[in-house]
Amino acid sequence: MSAALDAAGRGMPPDTETVRAARARYFARNGFDERGYGDNWVWLTAGPIPIVFPNTRSRVRAVRVHDVHHVVTGYETTWTGEAEIGAWEIASGCADHGAAWMLNLMALPIGLAIAPRATFRAFVRGRRSGNLYRETIDEALLARPVGDLTRALRLDQPVGVAAPGDVAAFAGWSVAGVATLAGTVAVTLAPLGLLLGVLRG
16 A cells, blocks of 8 residues: 555555554654663754753653654654644643643744744644544554554544634744743753853953
């Protein structure tokens, strides 16, 4: 069976493929590994700038779900794709996953800057679908066919035209995202500013 295309034209796994198999291909395609859930640190790059932060238990719990979301939504791990899935997860709700809320709120304003239409479209899609943040990523879920899971989450349905409520919700979450990203950057850079001040003094 050939891979389907979602509303945005992305390649999707075959409906009959198991979530586990599709996730394994997603890992291989992006250079990830399930063993990464046990790493102490996360290493990312923003262009030439390395970004390192602790791989907390809360983050691992959220990323186990997030990775499956990549599989069933078709969003890539590019900057645009992470902004899209961040908007989609915010709109569909991250339940009690604090790390997911924080990471997604920081991804949303990046989407506003580099791909505002795609980010908004993903947000509206999230308003019309479910997600797995209230589920357990266990063997039973990983054994399900991808098509079965996408239908259960209503990801096979057309997004349709955005309603005024969608626009208002997106605007509100965008403000929250910008504030979250700005606050995080300020807190992160504060020690560096203090150190420079001491050196200059």
